Amino acid sequence: MTAKNLIYDGTFDGFLSAVFYVFEHKLKTVTIQNEFTVQQGLFSENETIHTNEAKANRVWKGIKSKLSSQGSYQLYYAFLSEQSGVEDLLLDYIQYTFSQYHKVDKDYSHPSILKIAQIAKSVGREKHRMEAFVRFRLTKDDIYFANIEPDFNVLPLIEKHFKRRYADQKWVIYDIKRNYGMFYDLKNVEVMQMDFPDNFDFTKTNDAFFATQEFEFQKLWQDYFKATNIESRKNMKLHIRHIPKRYWKYLSEKQPI
Amino acid sequence: MSFQRTQEKLKILADAAKYDVSCSSSGSKRANTNKGLGDATGMGICHSYTEDGRCVSLLKILLTNHCIFDCAYCVTRKSNDVKRAAFKVQEVVDLTINFYRRNYIEGLFLSSGIFKSADYTMERLVAVAKKLRQEENFNGYIHLKSIPGASDELMREAGLYADRLSVNIEIPTEAGLKKLAPDKKREDFIKPMVKVKNEIIQYNAEKKIIKSTPKFAPAGQSTQMIIGASGENDFQIMQTSNHFYKNYNLKRVYYSGYVPISYDSRLPQIGSEVPMLRENRLYQTDWLMRFYGFDVSEILNEKHQNLDLDVDPKLSWALRNLHEFPVDVNTADQRMLARIPGLGMKSVFKIINARRFRKLNWEHLKKIGVALNRAQYFMVCESNQFEKRDLTPEKIKGFILQNSTSKYQKTLSNQLNLFG
Numbered sequence: 001m002t003a004k005n006l007i008y009d010g011t012f013d014g015f016l017s018a019v020f021y022v023f024e025h026k027l028k029t030v031t032i033q034n035e036f037t038v039q040q041g042l043f044s045e046n047e048t049i050h051t052n053e054a055k056a057n058r059v060w061k062g063i064k065s066k067l068s069s070q071g072s073y074q075l076y077y078a079f080l081s082e083q084s085g086v087e088d089l090l091l092d093y094i095q096y097t098f099s100q101y102h103k104v105d106k107d108y109s110h111p112s113i114l115k116i117a118q119i120a121k122s123v124g125r126e127k128h129r130m131e132a133f134v135r136f137r138l139t140k141d142d143i144y145f146a147n148i149e150p151d152f153n154v155l156p157l158i159e160k161h162f163k164r165r166y167a168d169q170k171w172v173i174y175d176i177k178r179n180y181g182m183f184y185d186l187k188n189v190e191v192m193q194m195d196f197p198d199n200f201d202f203t204k205t206n207d208a209f210f211a212t213q214e215f216e217f218q219k220l221w222q223d224y225f226k227a228t229n230i231e232s233r234k235n236m237k238l239h240i241r242h243i244p245k246r247y248w249k250y251l252s253e254k255q256p257i
Numbered sequence: 258m259s260f261q262r263t264q265e266k267l268k269i270l271a272d273a274a275k276y277d278v279s280c281s282s283s284g285s286k287r288a289n290t291n292k293g294l295g296d297a298t299g300m301g302i303c304h305s306y307t308e309d310g311r312c313v314s315l316l317k318i319l320l321t322n323h324c325i326f327d328c329a330y331c332v333t334r335k336s337n338d339v340k341r342a343a344f345k346v347q348e349v350v351d352l353t354i355n356f357y358r359r360n361y362i363e364g365l366f367l368s369s370g371i372f373k374s375a376d377y378t379m380e381r382l383v384a385v386a387k388k389l390r391q392e393e394n395f396n397g398y399i400h401l402k403s404i405p406g407a408s409d410e411l412m413r414e415a416g417l418y419a420d421r422l423s424v425n426i427e428i429p430t431e432a433g434l435k436k437l438a439p440d441k442k443r444e445d446f447i448k449p450m451v452k453v454k455n456e457i458i459q460y461n462a463e464k465k466i467i468k469s470t471p472k473f474a475p476a477g478q479s480t481q482m483i484i485g486a487s488g489e490n491d492f493q494i495m496q497t498s499n500h501f502y503k504n505y506n507l508k509r510v511y512y513s514g515y516v517p518i519s520y521d522s523r524l525p526q527i528g529s530e531v532p533m534l535r536e537n538r539l540y541q542t543d544w545l546m547r548f549y550g551f552d553v554s555e556i557l558n559e560k561h562q563n564l565d566l567d568v569d570p571k572l573s574w575a576l577r578n579l580h581e582f583p584v585d586v587n588t589a590d591q592r593m594l595a596r597i598p599g600l601g602m603k604s605v606f607k608i609i610n611a612r613r614f615r616k617l618n619w620e621h622l623k624k625i626g627v628a629l630n631r632a633q634y635f636m637v638c639e640s641n642q643f644e645k646r647d648l649t650p651e652k653i654k655g656f657i658l659q660n661s662t663s664k665y666q667k668t669l670s671n672q673l674n675l676f677g
Contacts, residue, residue, distance in 0.1 A: 106610035109621040227271035229307040238310030
């Protein structure tokens with residue numbers, strides 16, 4: 001049997017459909033790749049997988065019945081990491097899960113289980129960071145707007161948090177790296193895409209778009225941030241460990257005044 | 258809200274509030290109701306970090322830094338020549354709401370200098386919290402300071418709006434307090450603490466019968482002690498801390514290394530170093546007490562009145578109790594696993610889960626994340642390689658220090674020079 005390379009559309013359902021295909025055809029040597037990052041193997045044959053919701057749901061239901069709730073969310077978190085090769089790791093995890101009678105998601109001495117747990121932990125950390133580092137800016141149309149650029153695709157994970165918290169204000173959180181966002185209209189959250197002017201600078205607060213009082217509150221926040229620091233305890237190493245520099249560009253307290 | 262006035266006040270009153278360490282925003286159960294603003298059900302979130310590495314989670318300010326007291330250790334003491342300012346209730350409400358809406362903060366931490374009287378001050382603090390809850394439908398986190406000497410009625414009202422209440426005992430011993438803050442009495446700190454404790458007990462009992470009982474300080478109460486201002490040793494500090502945890506059901510005791518702010522001869526002089534390493538060791542001890550099943554007397558007692566600075570308190574305990582080791586990680590119970598130096602509680606739970614599937618060896622443990630440079634001397638696993646030499650505590654300590662770099666290298670360099 002030749003090696004197969006399954007190509008899916010990048011969605012979680014697409015990935016699960018590919019897993020379904022692997023089990024259906026009892027494939028032994030197989031890799032799963034996102035269609036945006038396909039790399040041609042020398043000796044493998046490509047097969048395009050059509051996303052099928054019913055099949056995906058069957059796989060997901062099966063996985064959930066074989067794992068603790070923590071195990072299944074770790075699987076989903078790890079998928080959102082978009083790391084290259086993570087699909088194969090997930091497949092190995094899933095195959096191991098189905099081959100055992102008992103739940104195995106706590107088997108931290110198994111390489112794939114430990115690896116997935118570790119990736120899920122980084123994604124979880126990124127999720128938590130985004131819940132902390134999103135900085136809303138009030139626009140002229142009374143919408144609180146924030147742009148983010150997370151390492152992993154965590155927007156689907158943070159939606160609930162913001163919906164619950166900011167129930168009485170309209171907001172948009174936009175992932176400029178993946179070019180999509182979430183818009184809350186006081187009732188529901190919808191996925192949306194926006195076109196920004198060519199010269200739009202996401203790090204700046206431009207008075208053509210943002211409300212006048214926005215500048216005052218940013219200034220007050222910067223003042224507060226400075227005043228609450230204790231100079232004689234300065235520890236930049238610790239500071240940077242907590243807020244790595246790559247996050248600074250969209251933090252209002254880190255902008256030059 | 259006049260921007261410039263507010264800006265000026267914010268600078269003064271944030272600066273004066275920064276010595277309060279607590280920034281916790283977790284542990285509450287206040288959910289968003291009626292599509293209001295905010296939610297304090299989840300874990301705490303640190304929205305930013307200052308350059309000294311401390312978390313910024315709450316808008317931490319004083320209502321005013323006018324104060325009738327003259328406590329030597331305090332930057333807002335009456336005799337100190339600093340700019341004074343006072344917020345209006347509405348100003349604090351506006352700042353809190355607008356910062357919260359922009360996702361800058363989890364809520365408000367409001368403290369105050371004491372002006373006129375304890376009750377007068379407490380009343381104003383309560384007024385801010387009440388306005389936030391009732392007029393703004395704000396469900397974020399509110400931490401109010403209990404003003405020493407405030408009446409029971411006000412403390413009860415405070416607990417209805419706040420998530421956490423705290424009163425800082427500041428000086429670990431009564432003798433120290435007498436010396437540095439002669440106009441304050443320990444009883445005045447204790448009184449509001451007792452009231453809040455009793456209200457929480459009563460709330461928990463009533464909630465079981467009537468589900469709609471209004472919440473009372475759901476995130477509990479905490480306190481803070483200054484370290485290194487009044488000459489106490491670590492044993493005395495942790496005794497006090499243990500006393501407060503046990504008798505007042507505190508959620509947290511914070512330790513704050515004294516930052517010199519005055520030329521008062523009773524205190525360390527300006528320019529002397531903040532005892533950050535000592536503060537860190539005290540927090541480690543606090544954690545060992547609360548999460549690792551240690552009794553405080555195992556770590557600090559008449560014989561060992563101060564914590565070692567060069568090694569962490571758990572390692573230090575282990576070196577004094579080598580007869581308890583080595584521990585077999587494949588069979589030991591949770592209590593004993595938690596006592597192995599280099600093993601945190603996360604690793605302990607991972608080990609307990611993982612060893613159900615197969616016996617663990619060094620490779621597994623390393624991948625799980627155990628700090629083997631310390632742990633290896635205190636455990637055995639599925640391997641015939643383990644420490645077989647009969648090492649003395651000093652030897653082990655030497656090996657460990659040789660193979661590790663402390664982030665406090667600079668502070669420790671005096672001691673390390675002996676080996677170099």
